[in-house]
Amino acid sequence: MSDNEVLRVTDLNVFYKNRKRKLFSNNKKIQALFDVNVAVEEGEVLAIAGESGSGKSTLARAIVGINRDYTGEIWQKYADPQMVFQDPYSSLNPSKKVRWLLEEPLRVDRTRKWSPLEMDKRVYEILEEVELPVALLDRYPSQLSGGQRQRVCIGMALMKSPKLLIADEPVSALDVTIQAQILELLENLHKKHGISIIFISHDLRVVYKISDHVLIMKDGRVVEYGETRQLYRSPQAHYTKSLLKAAGIV
Ligand SMILES: Nc1ncnc2c1ncn2[C@@H]1O[C@H](COP(=O)(O)OP(=O)(O)O)[C@@H](O)[C@H]1O
Numbered sequence: 001m002s003d004n005e006v007l008r009v010t011d012l013n014v015f016y017k018n019r020k021r022k023l024f025s026n027n028k029k030i031q032a033l034f035d036v037n038v039a040v041e042e043g044e045v046l047a048i049a050g051e052s053g054s055g056k057s058t059l060a061r062a063i064v065g066i067n068r069d070y071t072g073e074i075w076q077k078y079a080d081p082q083m084v085f086q087d088p089y090s091s092l093n094p095s096k097k098v099r100w101l102l103e104e105p106l107r108v109d110r111t112r113k114w115s116p117l118e119m120d121k122r123v124y125e126i127l128e129e130v131e132l133p134v135a136l137l138d139r140y141p142s143q144l145s146g147g148q149r150q151r152v153c154i155g156m157a158l159m160k161s162p163k164l165l166i167a168d169e170p171v172s173a174l175d176v177t178i179q180a181q182i183l184e185l186l187e188n189l190h191k192k193h194g195i196s197i198i199f200i201s202h203d204l205r206v207v208y209k210i211s212d213h214v215l216i217m218k219d220g221r222v223v224e225y226g227e228t229r230q231l232y233r234s235p236q237a238h239y240t241k242s243l244l245k246a247a248g249i250v
């Protein structure tokens with residue numbers, strides 16, 4: 001194990017309750033992840049790729065503590081991982097203004113108490129980080145564009161200065177031009193603060209541009225893991241090859 005690790009996941013198996021309530025179904029659990037192992041180093045961008053239903057979000061939600069039914073180990077070093085979700089339309093409380101939304105992670109911070117002055121200062125710092133104008137603080141989510149909403153979501157995730165940001169398909173719901181701007185913002189945050197990022201995407205072109213390492217998942221299992229350029233140059237698993245081919249890369 002390297003000293004620089006901010007996160008290490010060992011032999012992770014994640015379970016869900018069986019949603020299908022058929023007459024004769026036993027209420028057994030469904031296993032969504034099988035023996036997943038992965039580590040993230042300080043300042044690294046790890047991409048998780050794989051088709052829909054492969055378990056990418058399940059892994060992300062286990063890491064941030066939303067999925068609690070698991071075996072194995074999730075170890076983190078003061079990383080306080082924070083998540084940015086795919087859909088900025090549904091992940092913001094519509095009845096609250098941007099200032100309130102940005103302050104919320106500080107209000108519920110269990111590690112320390114923030115004074116109103118400190119909160120205010122942090123809100124303006126983060127507003128600058130995510131490149132949003134001060135005027136937006138008094139607006140509701142419905143009054144923002146999709147790109148602005150996603151910037152608010154990223155801002156909320158950054159409020160407590162996490163070492164690890166998990167972005168789960170953060171641009172999939174946005175227009176192409178806006179996608180590029182949000183990706184650039186994430187890259188800038190990464191370069192400027194050395195924040196580690198787990199970037200979840202099914203877009204292998206974006207993955208190539210943004211990541212140092214990549215984890216390929218299929219049916220809840222890790223199919224392949226490696227340094228991004230190396231893996232794209234010489235994919236080992238048949239499945240990885242087919243994904244690259246489908247994306248028009250090889
Ligand atoms: N809350 C849930 N309850 C039961 N099954 C779920 C739940 N969430 C996801 N799953 C199942 O777990 C598997 C992995 O899903 P998910 O992690 O969302 O995949 P991905 O993010 O790669 O599209 C899928 O088969 C999905 O149907």
Ligand SMILES: [Mg+2]
Pocket residue numbers: 056057058168
């Ligand atoms: Mg998902």
